[in-house]
Every structure is written in structure tokens, then in C-alpha cells.
Amino acid sequence: MGPLTLNSELLSQFRQFTCIDAHTEGEPLRIITSGYPDIPGDTMLAKRRYVKEKLDDCRRVLMYEPRGHADMYGALLTGPVTPGADFGVLFLHNEGYSSMCGHAVLALTKIVCETGALPLGAEPREIRIDAPAGLIRAQAVRNADGSVGASFLNVPSWAEALDLCVGVPGIGQVNFDIGFGGAYYAYVDADELDLDCSPDNSARLIDWGRRIKQAVMGSFDLAHPLEPDLGFLYGTIFYSSRVSDGNNHSRHVCIFADGELDRSPTGTGVAGRIALLRARGEVALGETLHIESIVGGCMGVSATDSCDFYGKQAVIPRVSGRAFITGEHRFLLHPDDIFPRGFLLR
Ligand SMILES: O=C(O)[C@H]1NCC[C@@H]1O
Numbered sequence: 535m536g537p538l539t540l541n542s543e544l545l546s547q548f549r550q551f552t553c554i555d556a557h558t559e560g561e562p563l564r565i566i567t568s569g570y571p572d573i574p575g576d577t578m579l580a581k582r583r584y585v586k587e588k589l590d591d592c593r594r595v596l597m598y599e600p601r602g603h604a605d606m607y608g609a610l611l612t613g614p615v616t617p618g619a620d621f622g623v624l625f626l627h628n629e630g631y632s633s634m635c636g637h638a639v640l641a642l643t644k645i646v647c648e649t650g651a652l653p654l655g656a657e658p659r660e661i662r663i664d665a666p667a668g669l670i671r672a673q674a675v676r677n678a679d680g681s682v683g684a685s686f687l688n689v690p691s692w693a694e695a696l697d698l699c700v701g702v703p704g705i706g707q708v709n710f711d712i713g714f715g716g717a718y719y720a721y722v723d724a725d726e727l728d729l730d731c732s733p734d735n736s737a738r739l740i741d742w743g744r745r746i747k748q749a750v751m752g753s754f755d756l757a758h759p760l761e762p763d764l765g766f767l768y769g770t771i772f773y774s775s776r777v778s779d780g781n782n783h784s785r786h787v788c789i790f791a792d793g794e795l796d797r798s799p800t801g802t803g804v805a806g807r808i809a810l811l812r813a814r815g816e817v818a819l820g821e822t823l824h825i826e827s828i829v830g831g832c833m834g835v836s837a838t839d840s841c842d843f844y845g846k847q848a849v850i851p852r853v854s855g856r857a858f859i860t861g862e863h864r865f866l867l868h869p870d871d872i873f874p875r876g877f878l879l880r
């Protein structure tokens with residue numbers, strides 16, 4: 535038998551996408567490096583509308599089975615839309631397109647430097663990334679061992695509502711807060727519900743996260759102060775003070791989009807949480823909290839500054855976390871493939 539390779543004649547029959555895969559604190563990220571056409575639009579929200587309307591088949595190829603799975607997450611790089619920005623990014627998941635994603639920003643910050651796409655010398659460098667929620671100022675640093683560290687200053691984040699309560703079918707009365715950290719989340723004290731935030735309980739966490747999200751959406755109208763397209767509830771974040779490491783402030787489990795379970799502590803989620811903790815006077819400006827994830831990942835978060843954001847008393851969170859490349863892929867779609875739109879099983 536000869537070598538088992540895809541020769542160029544065979545490859546030419548397929549639609550092709552290339553991707554760099556990574557994870558940040560356990561959460562997967564598929565960075566799409568080729569295969570999409572150019573994406574028109576003067577703003578990231580206009581670009582997001584375009585891919586949603588015209589290119590959703592590509593998301594399904596790369597996020598759904600048999601190439602992805604129900605918890606896959608994607609980053610689609612675009613040209614920048616803000617003067618001085620380095621690039622733009624759209625975020626893909628099992629339901630559509632999100633507004634901001636901390637774990638993706640951390641991975642991108644590290645990987646654009648590791649690959650040399652943007653040079654990084656001995657001095658830290660700022661990387662400006664246009665996201666649908668706004669401009670993100672990420673920082674890449676060269677560590678003493680040569681590796682690259684990443685953090686970012688998020689968009690203004692705030693406590694939208696404190697001490698609400700909703701009746702949730704199959705659960706009962708649930709107390710929650712709503713925070714914005716680039717996306718809106720309902721924050722629920724898992725300890726109060728006696729809900730175990732460990733991997734063994736992931737099916738229940740997903741089920742309850744979905745139910746609470748539905749109930750909150752039915753009981754609370756969200757309106758972003760600036761952009762109507764950002765005014766939706768992205769998920770439920772369960773927080774628990776039962777931590778595996780005494781240095782950590784809490785554990786977060788975020789159930790977002792259509793029941794996706796974030797393996798990381800959720801960059802936007804820890805940003806919204808620090809805004810809630812500031813609003814309650816439970817954390818000082820500049821104080822860094824470490825928040826762990828369901829699989830033992832960890833992110834650092836602090837409120838670096840406060841500001842008024844169109845009437846909201848907001849903070850500017852800094853979020854840090856570790857990311858690692860896991861693979862490089864060439865995904866193929868044959869015109870005769872019986873599942874061109876993919877499928878999801880959980
Ligand atoms: O880290 C984050 O912000 C994201 N992770 C998956 C869900 C959120 O978009």
C-alpha cells in the first residue's frame with residue numbers, strides 16, 4: 535500500500551477550511567484561518583449580521599458534528615473596523631454568534647504573538663481587537679521562560695440588576711442578579727440551590743442553566759444602553775464558594791447559548807461578576823480575584839477603574855488566563871456529504 539495522504543486532485547473536490555485549535559483554561563477555541571469569503575460591514579455588528587444571514591452554513595460545518603460538537607466555540611477573524619485596531623473577531627457557538635468572548639480573546643492574544651502574526655519583543659505590547667461588544671485592549675507579555683502571557687481590558691461592565699427572583703419550572707423560586715461583562719448573564723448562587731458545580735453534575739447544570747435562562751428572559755426585559763443587538767441574555771452563571779483551591783474566590787459554571795457548558799471560568803462572566811461584586815461593595819478597585827472553572831481552569835479578574843457608561847455605573851475589568859494550541863486542522867466538506875448542515879447530539 536502507498537502513503538495514505540490526500541493528494542491535490544482529491545482535495546480539489548472539497549470545500550476547505552483551515553483552523554488553529556486551542557483551549558483557554560479548558561474551553562475549546564477553533565480559530566478559522568481560511569475558508570470564509572471576505573465579510574463586508576463597517577462595524578462588527580454589521581459583519582455579525584452578514585455572517586448570520588449569508589454564511590451560517592460555514593458555522594454549522596465547523597461547530598456542529600461531525601467536525602465539532604455541542605460545546606464547540608469558534609473565532610472568525612476579520613479586518614478591523616476601528617482606527618488603530620489590529621484585527622476584528624466574530625464569535626461562533628452552537629446557537630449562533632455572541633457579542634464578546636474572554637476565553638477567545640486570551641487565546642488569540644497569545645497565538646497571534648506565538649505564530650509571529652504580530653511581533654512581540656521583550657516589552658509588553660497592546661493588541662487592539664474589535665469585537666461586536668466594542669474595542670478590547672489586550673496585553674501580550676513575554677514571560678521569563680519565553681512563553682507568552684495574555685490579559686485584556688474588557689468593555690465597560692456593570693451590575694444591571696440585583697436581588698431579583700423568578701419561578702423556574704422544575705426548580706422553584708430562584709434568586710439572581712444580572713450583570714453585563716460584554717454579554718448579559720443571570721448570576722445564581724449554586725450553594726443556595728444546593729447545586730453541585732462538579733463535572734459529575736454537568737447534565738443537571740446544563741438543564742438548570744437552560745431553564746433559568748428561559749425563565750429570566752420571560753420575566754426581565756434587557757436593553758443595552760447603546761446597541762439594541764447587544765441586548766439579550768446570553769446565559770446563566772452558577773457561582774459557588776466551594777472551591778478546589780483555597781486561594782480561589784469562587785467557582786463559576788456558565789451555561790450559555792443553547793446549553794453550552796463553558797469549561798473555563800468564562801472571561802465575560804468573571805468580568806460581569808466583578809462588576810456585581812463592586813456594586814455590592816465586596817471587592818476593592820484593583821483587587822484581583824481568582825475564579826476557578828468546573829474542570830480546574832482559573833482566571834484572574836480585577837476592576838481596574840470605574841466609569842459612567844451611558845448612565846450605567848460601570849467598571850473596566852482586566853481578565854487573565856492561560857491558553858494553549860491543541861491542533862491545526864484542514865476541514866473538508868464534499869459536495870456529496872450527506873450531512874452538509876451537520877447535527878448535534880448531547
Ligand atoms: O470566556 C468567555 O467569555 C466565553 N467562553 C464561552 C462563553 C463566553 O463567550
